[in-house]
Amino acid sequence: MQISKDDILAALQKLALPTGGNLISADMIRALTIEGGQVRFVIEAPSPEIARQMEPLRKAAERIVADLPGVTGVSAVLTAEAKAPALKIGGHAKPQEGVMKPAGVKTVLAIGSGKGGVGKSTVSSNLAVALARAGKKVGLLDADIHGPSQPRMFGLTARPASPDGKMIVPLQAHGVTVMSIGSMLAEEKAVIWRGPMLMGALQQMMMQVEWGELDVLIVDLPPGTGDVQMSLCQKSEVAGAIVVSTPQDVALIDARKALDAFATLKTPVLGLIENMAVFTCPHCGKDSHIFGHGGVADEAAKMGVPLLAQLPIDLDTRLGGDGGTPVALGDSPMAQAYAALADRLIKGGIV
Numbered sequence: 167m168q169i170s171k172d173d174i175l176a177a178l179q180k181l182a183l184p185t186g187g188n189l190i191s192a193d194m195i196r197a198l199t200i201e202g203g204q205v206r207f208v209i210e211a212p213s214p215e216i217a218r219q220m221e222p223l224r225k226a227a228e229r230i231v232a233d234l235p236g237v238t239g240v241s242a243v244l245t246a247e248a249k250a251p252a253l254k255i256g257g258h259a260k261p262q263e264g265v266m267k268p269a270g271v272k273t274v275l276a277i278g279s280g281k282g283g284v285g286k287s288t289v290s291s292n293l294a295v296a297l298a299r300a301g302k303k304v305g306l307l308d309a310d311i312h313g314p315s316q317p318r319m320f321g322l323t324a325r326p327a328s329p330d331g332k333m334i335v336p337l338q339a340h341g342v343t344v345m346s347i348g349s350m351l352a353e354e355k356a357v358i359w360r361g362p363m364l365m366g367a368l369q370q371m372m373m374q375v376e377w378g379e380l381d382v383l384i385v386d387l388p389p390g391t392g393d394v395q396m397s398l399c400q401k402s403e404v405a406g407a408i409v410v411s412t413p414q415d416v417a418l419i420d421a422r423k424a425l426d427a428f429a430t431l432k433t434p435v436l437g438l439i440e441n442m443a444v445f446t447c448p449h450c451g452k453d454s455h456i457f458g459h460g461g462v463a464d465e466a467a468k469m470g471v472p473l474l475a476q477l478p479i480d481l482d483t484r485l486g487g488d489g490g491t492p493v494a495l496g497d498s499p500m501a502q503a504y505a506a507l508a509d510r511l512i513k514g515g516i517v
Protein backbone atom coordinates (compact mmCIF):
# COMPACT_ATOMS: atom_id res chain seq x y z
CA MET A 167 0.00 0.00 0.00
CA GLN A 168 1.33 3.41 -1.00
CA ILE A 169 1.58 5.82 1.92
CA SER A 170 0.44 9.41 1.32
CA LYS A 171 1.74 12.72 2.64
CA ASP A 172 -1.61 13.32 4.32
CA ASP A 173 -1.28 10.06 6.29
CA ILE A 174 2.14 11.13 7.50
CA LEU A 175 1.05 14.64 8.42
CA ALA A 176 -1.98 13.20 10.25
CA ALA A 177 0.33 10.94 12.28
CA LEU A 178 2.74 13.76 13.08
CA GLN A 179 -0.13 15.92 14.20
CA LYS A 180 -0.57 13.59 17.15
CA LEU A 181 2.79 14.61 18.62
CA ALA A 182 2.25 17.45 21.06
CA LEU A 183 4.90 20.10 21.64
CA PRO A 184 5.80 20.98 25.26
CA THR A 185 4.97 24.60 24.41
CA GLY A 186 1.49 23.68 23.15
CA GLY A 187 0.26 22.76 19.68
CA ASN A 188 1.93 20.10 17.56
CA LEU A 189 4.50 19.75 14.79
CA ILE A 190 1.93 20.53 12.12
CA SER A 191 0.12 23.43 13.79
CA ALA A 192 3.53 24.96 14.57
CA ASP A 193 4.48 24.58 10.85
CA MET A 194 7.73 22.78 11.62
CA ILE A 195 7.76 20.06 8.95
CA ARG A 196 9.76 20.76 5.80
CA ALA A 197 10.87 18.84 2.70
CA LEU A 198 8.65 15.82 3.25
CA THR A 199 9.39 13.22 0.58
CA ILE A 200 8.19 9.67 0.00
CA GLU A 201 10.09 7.30 -2.26
CA GLY A 202 8.57 3.84 -2.29
CA GLY A 203 8.17 3.16 1.42
CA GLN A 204 11.04 5.45 2.45
CA VAL A 205 9.91 8.67 4.15
CA ARG A 206 12.18 11.64 4.78
CA PHE A 207 11.43 14.97 6.36
CA VAL A 208 13.01 17.83 8.23
CA ILE A 209 11.80 19.22 11.54
CA GLU A 210 12.70 22.88 11.66
CA ALA A 211 13.03 24.32 15.16
CA PRO A 212 12.90 28.06 15.80
CA SER A 213 16.40 28.13 17.34
CA PRO A 214 19.43 25.87 17.83
CA GLU A 215 18.68 25.54 21.63
CA ILE A 216 15.12 24.41 20.97
CA ALA A 217 16.40 22.01 18.30
CA ARG A 218 18.66 20.36 20.89
CA GLN A 219 15.74 19.93 23.29
CA MET A 220 13.63 18.41 20.54
CA GLU A 221 15.72 15.27 20.00
CA PRO A 222 13.21 13.02 21.88
CA LEU A 223 10.43 14.48 19.74
CA ARG A 224 12.42 13.73 16.56
CA LYS A 225 12.75 10.08 17.63
CA ALA A 226 9.05 9.94 18.49
CA ALA A 227 8.25 11.41 15.05
CA GLU A 228 10.33 8.71 13.34
CA ARG A 229 8.62 6.00 15.40
CA ILE A 230 5.09 7.20 14.76
CA VAL A 231 5.71 7.40 10.99
CA ALA A 232 7.53 4.03 10.95
CA ASP A 233 4.42 2.40 12.45
CA LEU A 234 2.25 3.48 9.53
CA PRO A 235 1.34 0.74 7.03
CA GLY A 236 3.43 0.92 3.85
CA VAL A 237 6.40 2.66 5.50
CA THR A 238 9.67 0.73 5.23
CA GLY A 239 12.08 3.37 6.53
CA VAL A 240 12.00 6.87 8.07
CA SER A 241 14.59 9.55 8.38
CA ALA A 242 13.75 12.73 10.30
CA VAL A 243 16.38 15.42 10.58
CA LEU A 244 16.30 18.34 13.01
CA THR A 245 17.44 21.72 11.80
CA ALA A 246 17.23 25.13 13.38
CA GLU A 247 16.46 28.37 11.68
CA ALA A 248 19.55 30.49 11.94
CA LYS A 249 18.89 34.09 12.93
CA ALA A 250 16.63 34.57 9.97
CA PRO A 251 13.34 32.82 9.35
CA ALA A 252 14.58 32.84 5.79
CA LEU A 253 12.38 31.39 3.17
CA LYS A 254 11.50 28.06 4.62
CA ILE A 255 12.46 25.44 2.12
CA GLY A 256 9.43 23.47 1.11
CA GLY A 257 7.01 26.13 2.33
CA HIS A 258 3.83 26.43 0.35
CA ALA A 259 1.92 29.67 -0.17
CA LYS A 260 -0.32 30.53 2.77
CA PRO A 261 -3.90 31.70 2.21
CA GLN A 262 -3.55 35.33 1.18
CA GLU A 263 -5.95 37.90 2.58
CA GLY A 264 -6.43 40.63 0.01
CA VAL A 265 -3.90 41.56 -2.63
CA MET A 266 -0.32 40.26 -2.56
CA LYS A 267 1.25 43.70 -2.56
CA PRO A 268 3.27 45.22 0.27
CA ALA A 269 1.49 48.15 1.94
CA GLY A 270 4.13 50.80 1.20
CA VAL A 271 4.57 49.93 -2.48
CA LYS A 272 2.86 52.26 -4.95
CA THR A 273 3.51 50.43 -8.22
CA VAL A 274 4.49 46.88 -9.13
CA LEU A 275 6.23 46.55 -12.48
CA ALA A 276 7.01 43.14 -13.98
CA ILE A 277 9.91 42.50 -16.34
CA GLY A 278 9.46 39.30 -18.31
CA SER A 279 10.77 37.47 -21.31
CA GLY A 280 9.78 34.42 -23.26
CA LYS A 281 13.23 32.95 -23.66
CA GLY A 282 15.98 32.78 -21.08
CA GLY A 283 19.26 34.64 -21.45
CA VAL A 284 17.92 37.57 -23.45
CA GLY A 285 18.91 40.11 -20.80
CA LYS A 286 15.79 40.40 -18.66
CA SER A 287 17.75 40.54 -15.38
CA THR A 288 20.24 42.98 -16.89
CA VAL A 289 17.40 45.27 -17.95
CA SER A 290 15.70 44.90 -14.54
CA SER A 291 18.83 45.83 -12.59
CA ASN A 292 19.75 48.75 -14.83
CA LEU A 293 16.22 50.11 -14.99
CA ALA A 294 16.07 49.90 -11.17
CA VAL A 295 19.32 51.87 -10.87
CA ALA A 296 18.22 54.42 -13.48
CA LEU A 297 14.89 55.00 -11.69
CA ALA A 298 16.73 55.37 -8.37
CA ARG A 299 19.10 57.89 -9.98
CA ALA A 300 16.03 59.79 -11.18
CA GLY A 301 14.98 60.18 -7.54
CA LYS A 302 12.49 57.34 -7.21
CA LYS A 303 12.36 54.92 -4.28
CA VAL A 304 12.96 51.59 -5.98
CA GLY A 305 12.79 47.96 -4.91
CA LEU A 306 13.83 44.98 -6.99
CA LEU A 307 12.40 41.54 -6.34
CA ASP A 308 14.32 38.78 -8.07
CA ALA A 309 11.55 36.29 -8.77
CA ASP A 310 13.76 34.17 -11.02
CA ILE A 311 13.80 31.57 -8.29
CA HIS A 312 15.60 28.86 -10.28
CA GLY A 313 18.27 31.19 -11.60
CA PRO A 314 18.53 34.27 -9.39
CA SER A 315 21.13 36.69 -10.72
CA GLN A 316 20.41 39.96 -8.93
CA PRO A 317 22.77 39.41 -5.96
CA ARG A 318 25.66 39.11 -8.42
CA MET A 319 24.43 42.00 -10.55
CA PHE A 320 24.26 44.24 -7.45
CA GLY A 321 27.44 42.86 -5.86
CA LEU A 322 25.51 41.60 -2.83
CA THR A 323 27.12 38.82 -0.84
CA ALA A 324 25.56 39.28 2.62
CA ARG A 325 22.55 37.35 3.80
CA PRO A 326 19.55 39.50 4.73
CA ALA A 327 18.92 39.60 8.49
CA SER A 328 15.69 39.03 10.34
CA PRO A 329 15.97 40.52 13.81
CA ASP A 330 12.43 39.54 14.83
CA GLY A 331 12.49 36.14 13.13
CA LYS A 332 9.42 37.09 11.11
CA MET A 333 10.24 39.82 8.64
CA ILE A 334 13.32 39.90 6.44
CA VAL A 335 15.28 43.14 6.18
CA PRO A 336 16.27 43.40 2.52
CA LEU A 337 19.73 44.46 1.34
CA GLN A 338 20.47 47.79 -0.32
CA ALA A 339 22.85 48.49 -3.17
CA HIS A 340 23.31 51.37 -5.58
CA GLY A 341 20.21 53.09 -4.15
CA VAL A 342 17.96 50.07 -4.73
CA THR A 343 16.35 47.75 -2.15
CA VAL A 344 16.96 44.22 -3.39
CA MET A 345 15.48 40.88 -2.39
CA SER A 346 16.48 37.63 -4.03
CA ILE A 347 16.28 34.02 -3.07
CA GLY A 348 19.91 33.96 -4.20
CA SER A 349 20.76 35.96 -1.06
CA MET A 350 19.19 33.32 1.15
CA LEU A 351 20.97 30.28 -0.31
CA ALA A 352 24.53 29.34 -1.20
CA GLU A 353 25.31 30.43 -4.79
CA GLU A 354 25.86 26.87 -6.03
CA LYS A 355 22.72 25.55 -4.33
CA ALA A 356 20.05 24.51 -6.82
CA VAL A 357 16.42 25.22 -6.06
CA ILE A 358 14.40 22.24 -7.16
CA TRP A 359 10.91 23.37 -6.36
CA ARG A 360 7.74 23.27 -8.34
CA GLY A 361 4.43 25.16 -8.40
CA PRO A 362 3.23 25.56 -4.81
CA MET A 363 6.70 26.10 -3.41
CA LEU A 364 7.56 28.69 -6.06
CA MET A 365 4.35 30.50 -5.19
CA GLY A 366 5.20 30.29 -1.48
CA ALA A 367 8.64 31.78 -2.13
CA LEU A 368 7.15 34.60 -4.22
CA GLN A 369 4.59 35.33 -1.52
CA GLN A 370 7.27 35.43 1.16
CA MET A 371 9.57 37.65 -0.88
CA MET A 372 6.65 40.03 -1.41
CA MET A 373 4.99 39.99 1.98
CA GLN A 374 7.64 38.88 4.50
CA VAL A 375 10.13 41.52 3.47
CA GLU A 376 10.34 45.02 4.92
CA TRP A 377 10.17 46.84 1.62
CA GLY A 378 9.29 50.16 3.25
CA GLU A 379 7.89 53.01 1.17
CA LEU A 380 8.59 52.41 -2.52
CA ASP A 381 7.51 54.28 -5.63
CA VAL A 382 8.06 51.13 -7.61
CA LEU A 383 8.80 47.47 -7.00
CA ILE A 384 10.35 45.93 -10.10
CA VAL A 385 9.83 42.18 -10.32
CA ASP A 386 12.42 40.31 -12.39
CA LEU A 387 10.37 37.31 -13.51
CA PRO A 388 11.70 33.91 -14.53
CA PRO A 389 11.75 33.38 -18.31
CA GLY A 390 8.63 31.86 -19.82
CA THR A 391 5.03 31.74 -18.78
CA GLY A 392 5.00 29.59 -15.66
CA ASP A 393 3.73 29.57 -12.10
CA VAL A 394 5.57 32.64 -10.84
CA GLN A 395 4.35 34.89 -13.63
CA MET A 396 0.81 33.61 -13.21
CA SER A 397 0.84 33.95 -9.46
CA LEU A 398 2.26 37.48 -9.55
CA CYS A 399 -0.22 38.73 -12.14
CA GLN A 400 -3.22 37.10 -10.49
CA LYS A 401 -2.49 37.89 -6.86
CA SER A 402 -0.61 41.18 -7.00
CA GLU A 403 -1.76 44.42 -8.58
CA VAL A 404 0.76 44.60 -11.41
CA ALA A 405 0.58 48.03 -13.04
CA GLY A 406 2.27 46.75 -16.16
CA ALA A 407 4.75 44.41 -17.70
CA ILE A 408 7.74 45.00 -19.94
CA VAL A 409 8.86 42.15 -22.18
CA VAL A 410 12.52 41.87 -23.14
CA SER A 411 13.59 40.04 -26.29
CA THR A 412 16.49 39.81 -28.67
CA PRO A 413 15.71 40.20 -32.38
CA GLN A 414 16.35 36.51 -32.96
CA ASP A 415 13.42 34.43 -34.25
CA VAL A 416 13.58 31.83 -31.46
CA ALA A 417 13.46 34.61 -28.86
CA LEU A 418 10.63 36.39 -30.64
CA ILE A 419 8.48 33.28 -30.83
CA ASP A 420 8.74 32.97 -27.06
CA ALA A 421 8.33 36.73 -26.52
CA ARG A 422 5.00 36.49 -28.35
CA LYS A 423 3.93 33.78 -25.90
CA ALA A 424 4.91 35.98 -22.96
CA LEU A 425 2.84 38.82 -24.44
CA ASP A 426 -0.07 36.46 -24.91
CA ALA A 427 0.25 35.24 -21.31
CA PHE A 428 0.19 38.80 -19.96
CA ALA A 429 -2.88 39.54 -22.11
CA THR A 430 -4.62 36.42 -20.77
CA LEU A 431 -3.72 37.42 -17.22
CA LYS A 432 -5.08 40.92 -17.95
CA THR A 433 -1.76 42.56 -17.10
CA PRO A 434 -1.17 45.60 -19.32
CA VAL A 435 1.97 45.34 -21.44
CA LEU A 436 3.80 48.67 -21.28
CA GLY A 437 6.08 47.79 -24.12
CA LEU A 438 8.85 45.70 -25.56
CA ILE A 439 12.59 46.17 -25.17
CA GLU A 440 14.92 44.92 -27.87
CA ASN A 441 18.15 43.86 -26.23
CA MET A 442 21.36 42.93 -28.04
CA ALA A 443 19.96 44.78 -31.06
CA VAL A 444 23.30 45.48 -32.70
CA PHE A 445 27.01 45.05 -32.13
CA THR A 446 29.30 47.88 -33.14
CA CYS A 447 32.85 46.67 -33.63
CA PRO A 448 35.15 48.69 -31.36
CA HIS A 449 37.98 48.28 -33.91
CA CYS A 450 36.40 49.13 -37.26
CA GLY A 451 33.17 50.78 -36.12
CA LYS A 452 31.04 48.54 -38.33
CA ASP A 453 27.59 47.43 -37.13
CA SER A 454 26.74 43.72 -37.06
CA HIS A 455 23.24 42.47 -36.36
CA ILE A 456 24.32 39.28 -34.66
CA PHE A 457 20.83 38.27 -33.52
CA GLY A 458 19.00 39.64 -36.57
CA HIS A 459 17.53 43.03 -37.25
CA GLY A 460 14.33 44.85 -36.47
CA GLY A 461 12.31 41.83 -35.31
CA VAL A 462 11.26 43.32 -31.99
CA ALA A 463 10.24 46.64 -33.54
CA ASP A 464 8.08 44.74 -36.07
CA GLU A 465 6.56 42.68 -33.29
CA ALA A 466 5.80 45.77 -31.21
CA ALA A 467 4.13 47.41 -34.21
CA LYS A 468 2.12 44.25 -34.90
CA MET A 469 0.97 43.98 -31.27
CA GLY A 470 0.29 47.72 -31.01
CA VAL A 471 2.62 48.14 -28.02
CA PRO A 472 5.47 50.67 -27.74
CA LEU A 473 9.06 49.71 -28.44
CA LEU A 474 10.54 51.20 -25.27
CA ALA A 475 14.24 50.80 -26.06
CA GLN A 476 16.71 49.22 -28.45
CA LEU A 477 19.85 48.34 -26.55
CA PRO A 478 23.05 47.25 -28.27
CA ILE A 479 25.41 44.43 -27.31
CA ASP A 480 27.77 46.23 -25.03
CA LEU A 481 30.83 44.88 -23.25
CA ASP A 482 30.49 47.25 -20.27
CA THR A 483 26.93 46.02 -19.73
CA ARG A 484 28.17 42.46 -19.41
CA LEU A 485 31.15 43.44 -17.26
CA GLY A 486 28.97 45.66 -15.04
CA GLY A 487 26.48 42.82 -14.57
CA ASP A 488 29.14 40.30 -13.65
CA GLY A 489 30.98 42.77 -11.43
CA GLY A 490 28.05 44.03 -9.36
CA THR A 491 28.07 47.57 -10.74
CA PRO A 492 25.24 48.00 -13.27
CA VAL A 493 26.23 50.01 -16.32
CA ALA A 494 23.38 52.47 -15.60
CA LEU A 495 25.46 53.85 -12.70
CA GLY A 496 27.86 55.51 -15.15
CA ASP A 497 27.38 58.07 -17.89
CA SER A 498 28.06 56.01 -21.03
CA PRO A 499 25.58 55.98 -23.93
CA MET A 500 24.19 52.76 -22.40
CA ALA A 501 23.64 54.49 -19.04
CA GLN A 502 21.93 57.32 -20.93
CA ALA A 503 19.69 54.81 -22.70
CA TYR A 504 18.57 53.43 -19.34
CA ALA A 505 18.09 56.97 -18.00
CA ALA A 506 15.90 57.70 -21.04
CA LEU A 507 13.88 54.53 -20.39
CA ALA A 508 13.40 55.52 -16.73
CA ASP A 509 12.40 59.02 -17.81
CA ARG A 510 9.87 57.62 -20.26
CA LEU A 511 8.22 55.54 -17.52
CA ILE A 512 8.17 58.51 -15.16
CA LYS A 513 6.77 60.92 -17.77
CA GLY A 514 4.23 58.28 -18.79
CA GLY A 515 2.95 58.32 -15.19
CA ILE A 516 3.79 54.64 -14.71
CA VAL A 517 6.30 55.21 -11.90
Ligand SMILES: Nc1ncnc2c1ncn2[C@@H]1O[C@H](COP(=O)(O)OP(=O)(O)OP(=O)(O)O)[C@@H](O)[C@H]1O
Pocket residue numbers: 279281282283284285286287288289310313315388389441442477478479480481483484485487488
Ligand atom coordinates in the same frame (compact mmCIF):
# COMPACT_ATOMS: atom_id res chain seq x y z
N1 LIG B 1 23.01 44.42 -23.95
C1 LIG B 1 23.89 43.52 -23.51
N2 LIG B 1 25.17 43.53 -23.93
C2 LIG B 1 26.06 42.62 -23.52
N3 LIG B 1 25.79 41.63 -22.67
C3 LIG B 1 24.51 41.57 -22.21
C4 LIG B 1 23.51 42.50 -22.60
N4 LIG B 1 22.35 42.17 -21.98
C5 LIG B 1 22.63 41.09 -21.23
N5 LIG B 1 23.91 40.73 -21.37
C6 LIG B 1 24.60 39.60 -20.73
O1 LIG B 1 23.93 38.41 -21.17
C7 LIG B 1 23.87 37.47 -20.12
C8 LIG B 1 22.42 37.10 -19.85
O2 LIG B 1 21.74 38.22 -19.38
P1 LIG B 1 20.64 38.15 -18.22
O3 LIG B 1 21.09 37.29 -17.11
O4 LIG B 1 20.25 39.54 -17.92
O5 LIG B 1 19.51 37.42 -19.04
P2 LIG B 1 18.10 36.85 -18.52
O6 LIG B 1 17.17 37.00 -19.65
O7 LIG B 1 17.72 37.47 -17.25
O8 LIG B 1 18.53 35.35 -18.30
P3 LIG B 1 17.79 34.23 -17.42
O9 LIG B 1 16.72 33.74 -18.28
O10 LIG B 1 18.87 33.23 -17.21
O11 LIG B 1 17.32 34.86 -16.17
C9 LIG B 1 24.54 38.13 -18.92
O12 LIG B 1 25.87 37.71 -18.87
C10 LIG B 1 24.49 39.62 -19.24
O13 LIG B 1 25.57 40.34 -18.65
